[in-house]
Amino acid sequence: MLILMKAGASPEQIDAACQVVRDLGFMPHAIPGAVRTAIGITGNKGPLDATVFTRLDGVADAVPVSQPYKLVSREVSPEDTVIDLGPVKIGGGGVCVIAGPCSVETRDQVLSTADHVKQHGAHILRGGAFKPRTSPYEFQGLREEGLKILAEARDRTGMPVITEVKDTESLPMVCRYADVLQIGARNMQNFSLLERIGELGIPVMLKRGLSSTVKEWLMAAEYIVSRGNRKVILCERGIRTFETETRNTLDLGVIPLLREKTHLPIIIDPSHGTGYARGVTPMARAAIATGVDGVMVEVHPEPAKALSDGPQALTFPMFERLMRDLRGIAAVMGQRI
Amino acid sequence: MLILMKAGASPEQIDAACQVVRDLGFMPHAIPGAVRTAIGITGNKGPLDATVFTRLDGVADAVPVSQPYKLVSREVSPEDTVIDLGPVKIGGGGVCVIAGPCSVETRDQVLSTADHVKQHGAHILRGGAFKPRTSPYEFQGLREEGLKILAEARDRTGMPVITEVKDTESLPMVCRYADVLQIGARNMQNFSLLERIGELGIPVMLKRGLSSTVKEWLMAAEYIVSRGNRKVILCERGIRTFETETRNTLDLGVIPLLREKTHLPIIIDPSHGTGYARGVTPMARAAIATGVDGVMVEVHPEPAKALSDGPQALTFPMFERLMRDLRGIAAVMGQRI
Amino acid sequence: MLILMKAGASPEQIDAACQVVRDLGFMPHAIPGAVRTAIGITGNKGPLDATVFTRLDGVADAVPVSQPYKLVSREVSPEDTVIDLGPVKIGGGGVCVIAGPCSVETRDQVLSTADHVKQHGAHILRGGAFKPRTSPYEFQGLREEGLKILAEARDRTGMPVITEVKDTESLPMVCRYADVLQIGARNMQNFSLLERIGELGIPVMLKRGLSSTVKEWLMAAEYIVSRGNRKVILCERGIRTFETETRNTLDLGVIPLLREKTHLPIIIDPSHGTGYARGVTPMARAAIATGVDGVMVEVHPEPAKALSDGPQALTFPMFERLMRDLRGIAAVMGQRI
Amino acid sequence: MLILMKAGASPEQIDAACQVVRDLGFMPHAIPGAVRTAIGITGNKGPLDATVFTRLDGVADAVPVSQPYKLVSREVSPEDTVIDLGPVKIGGGGVCVIAGPCSVETRDQVLSTADHVKQHGAHILRGGAFKPRTSPYEFQGLREEGLKILAEARDRTGMPVITEVKDTESLPMVCRYADVLQIGARNMQNFSLLERIGELGIPVMLKRGLSSTVKEWLMAAEYIVSRGNRKVILCERGIRTFETETRNTLDLGVIPLLREKTHLPIIIDPSHGTGYARGVTPMARAAIATGVDGVMVEVHPEPAKALSDGPQALTFPMFERLMRDLRGIAAVMGQRI
Secondary structure (H helix, E strand, O other): OEEEEOOOOOHHHHHHHHHHHHHOOOEEEEEEOOOOEEEEEEOOOOOOOOHHHHOOOOEEEEEOOOOOOOOOEHHHOOOOOOEEOOOOEEOOOOOEEEEEOOEOOOHHHHHHHHHHHHHOOOOEEEOEOOOOOOOOOOOOOOOHHHHHHHHHHHHHHOOOEEEEOOOOOOHHHHHHHOOEEEEOHHHOOOHHHHHHHHOOOOOEEEEOOOOOOHHHHHHHHHHHHOOOOOOEEEEEOOEOOOOOOOOOEOOOOHHHHHHHHEOOOEEEOHHHHHOOHHHHHHHHHHHHHHOOOEEEEEEOOOHHHOOOOHHHOEOHHHHHHHHHHHHHHHHHOOOOO | OEEEEOOOOOHHHHHHHHHHHHHOOOEEEEEEOOOOEEEEEEOOOOOOOOHHHHOOOOEEEEEOOOOOOOOOEHHHOOOOOOEEOOOOEEOOOOOEEEEEOOEOOOHHHHHHHHHHHHHOOOOEEEOEOOOOOOOOOOOOOOOHHHHHHHHHHHHHHOOOEEEEOOOOOOHHHHHHHOOEEEEOHHHOOOHHHHHHHHOOOOOEEEEOOOOOOHHHHHHHHHHHHOOOOOOEEEEEOOEOOOOOOOOOEOOOOHHHHHHHHEOOOEEEOHHHHHOOHHHHHHHHHHHHHHOOOEEEEEEOOOHHHOOOOHHHOEOHHHHHHHHHHHHHHHHHOOOOO | OEEEEOOOOOHHHHHHHHHHHHHOOOEEEEEEOOOOEEEEEEOOOOOOOOHHHHOOOOEEEEEOOOOOOOOOEHHHOOOOOOEEOOOOEEOOOOOEEEEEOOEOOOHHHHHHHHHHHHHOOOOEEEOEOOOOOOOOOOOOOOOHHHHHHHHHHHHHHOOOEEEEOOOOOOHHHHHHHOOEEEEOHHHOOOHHHHHHHHOOOOOEEEEOOOOOOHHHHHHHHHHHHOOOOOOEEEEEOOEOOOOOOOOOEOOOOHHHHHHHHEOOOEEEOHHHHHOOHHHHHHHHHHHHHHOOOEEEEEEOOOHHHOOOOHHHOEOHHHHHHHHHHHHHHHHHOOOOO | OEEEEOOOOOHHHHHHHHHHHHHOOOEEEEEEOOOOEEEEEEOOOOOOOOHHHHOOOOEEEEEOOOOOOOOOEHHHOOOOOOEEOOOOEEOOOOOEEEEEOOEOOOHHHHHHHHHHHHHOOOOEEEOEOOOOOOOOOOOOOOOHHHHHHHHHHHHHHOOOEEEEOOOOOOHHHHHHHOOEEEEOHHHOOOHHHHHHHHOOOOOEEEEOOOOOOHHHHHHHHHHHHOOOOOOEEEEEOOEOOOOOOOOOEOOOOHHHHHHHHEOOOEEEOHHHHHOOHHHHHHHHHHHHHHOOOEEEEEEOOOHHHOOOOHHHOEOHHHHHHHHHHHHHHHHHOOOOO
């Protein structure tokens, strides 16, 4: 159930409606919008009687929500969620480019990459300081040392920084340095981590699990939003199929579907989605042409020497070409980049 | 092994080289190119001695082919294959739009759809007269009556016609009416059908199987080309995954890969690839942005009344919007449409 | 809709009921059972009025069939279908072992394998004379010469022969030699082939497609049965998944499901289902323990020299051990072998 | 690299060999065996020179390990790992039955179920107190209250208790009550959790991820073992495929493969593996027939009222039949149950 307040409803009227929800034993989630506030209700098992709410002062309507995910559903918000990171917004019409190395390896590597991608138009710097790796014997990231390098790159370039958080233990440390948290595909259903991040105010990019359905993905986002953190960005990064010549199968076909099902912004990661550098730019163009809110790509000064995922990293010249290509497609789509 | 003739090699020199291949017990496949002829060799189990060929008159080089597919491999032809259908070409730089109903249902339905898609810029008319259906109790197509309707639409609009052939029995009949044959996903490895079509000169569009790898798909194309019919077009139409909210998962990520592995033109079918009409236009834009040679979409005057696949059919106004969108993307890509 | 005749209904009463079905514009399929006859009705779009039939003489009941597949559904027959091959039956309580080489390669190879598997308890000889291969350059089978070798092995050992038919062209020839036809996984939805076989009286084993759902598989069987050939055996041979260390993922979990959904007998092929010889015997034991009607395994005198699928072929000693193991499991399951 | 000590090697000799490994900058892992000790070496990037070790006192041999997983590899141990839980062992020849409710719901539910499964031969009690659920609005488990109920059931029946741990925060609490930890499929690559459990001495059952390969699964086990906890049990619980009529596709075909690749014990979970109660017993029989070390099944006094996964829960009479069936199969396999 979603209570839609009238355009001019007062804070007191909103509070009163929330209190009625609480009195019924459920939980209200006030969702301020550009023109009016909606109040999501969770905790009920079956349908509620709308008239309990529609007769309250300041309430315009009360409508049922048909999906198992509630607060992330398009039904609760016709307006797209926009994540405001200061110098750049994610969602709401523009195209955002996130770029940087897979792993933070050295100060020089990060700073030179940051300078390059900034110069050619990237908006946000990516880089992993905590790397969940399939093997316990592989490079696991520079940890806090890596986070410090990212922060230095942010100070130098003005780009906000996105970096992966892999567990609740390191969450406070990562939050001290990051502008946006990234939850990796393998952690999409790490519900304890989702819940903890749901209690924070920091934006978070939630990658789709390797074999997760759209519904499961949106339910994972609901874990975060239902705790109060509405700054969630979805990131499609390829699913696992029988095809072995590409690392993953980038599922762009869910994008128009997601646009109807949720108000959250959507980013595409063509680097993991293809696994080979020459496939990244064509798929990034394709992503923009479907109408997503941005792309995230891996860039490395010397991909052959990368400590992780070298085969899918763009070189500096490849990144330049990517940006030229994306500007062309974004212009046709009527989007600024 | 591939024998590369010199640019000015004479027909006699080409014949002589082919004869040497035959004398060794293998099969030569002369492949004329814009500047020079190549000769593919099949039938050998292991590597051949290149010097047997390089010392022949008119031979420039003899190079090994590393893939299990030979004649469809990019290694044998740096030039893209172009299928010339008279008023339109598939491959070689332009974007081709194939449109029409899933099934031929009535004369009025086909003619009105053909008129509409022609008026708005489609190049080729599609329509199924033989429909392979999951259930024996479902509509199986109008058969020859349907083919006649397609032929009438071609005469009226000037658009070449593509239609599915589902078995060797109906192959001669379909060839009397069709400009391009379509082999459906379920028949991708119907090797007897592939072999028979390989003996004909008619162009053929080979859809990827529901769970076929890129390698299997190219091997299926090789079945046709190795019999002498080089007019093969590949069509990606979505693969089967665990995701159930879309009908299939359209695998655009294989396109840049295919561009490196084969010289055959590539068409994308976003109608089957998504299974829902609102997803078709965004994915068609995405396909053009990856750099494919064309798209094939289903259009119906009244999708709700379609005898097959109504949910994925575009209405007439949706098709107009599709064409506007595709022209924008194609222009940025430097492709005519 | 299914019309259930009374136990003592006369042929005239059955004919009269069928005629009523025809008069309504639908198709009747009389299905004789051990105690009484049922009449399946196909061709209707919506539900039928049962009273039209229940008031006829000799009719016990008329019940709706809820599945899209009708005649293969368990709803139309509580009794299991039993395929009678003379010396052996498939279905109805026993365990049937089908064994032999993947491909017929030489007379010696087949005869020695047939002698060995017969001596150790196999009931049916398998061997491919027409081999659908992924590559046009691979061994495609000995064709009629291979069929003749199989027939000689049958005459010598008394074992019925099962062999693959890959197209309608070779169907008449294969029928002259085979006791049971096999339709391979890639042909599961070759509907033209299914329809032609549906018009014959020969038993047919229908392998599940590489990525076919249970529903699609039963619909494919329905194609055959709806044409009049009820002698259909289902064969699970592994589905395609992301796992690459086994050739396929043998889906034994569908067996209890199939037992509820269909009356057709079920055979398991652990050779293709695993792709490695050491996995065949454990999975064959598992199959018997789930309660299937039989297993089909590949056996070769010298697997390392096999022209196809050598890695999954059992040696002669491995086959002996398999039979010992299966006898133990079958005994516990209360089944003769 | 694996150093194999001689049968009578002294502790001092073992220590000395370990020290040489450390001196080289790598990490030694002493693995005591029934007859002799092996020392796994990790941390090296490339191959090591065996002679550095073979010339040490007490060293029999030094052999390379070819897999990316080392300590869980069959190469390091021809002997199967046996987990000793006091009244029952997992691995080493017997068949272990783990049974109980999906979720701990009430004291009565757990005690009555524990009594029943104990009476009919179960060895270990399962029950979830922390339930990772797809939706934040679903029942999440009774937490410590649930653990106390499990402990009471253990005291009452003498059965060790296995229960899921879903995060590092609750790990100390769960360890106070559990005899065996369970890591759920969604946490298979929760590397931080794996590392923490690797530092404990408690046995742990690691479920395979929904779309994890065998290699990834063994690498996840390696995360635990490489930290020092060798008491790891693998649990196959079904993978995600396109088939929707079963909840998951139980991949029994990996069992013979796992037997060759690892020395860890293997448990099968046919409840999650099929998702429907009538499929559980046939698949449990199949699992025993492949030669696994045990099965884990869900049992509920009233499945229709279960708070989670009711459709796959066995009733009490179904569990009795399961045990009768499993005893029969185990006897044929030469295993005690």
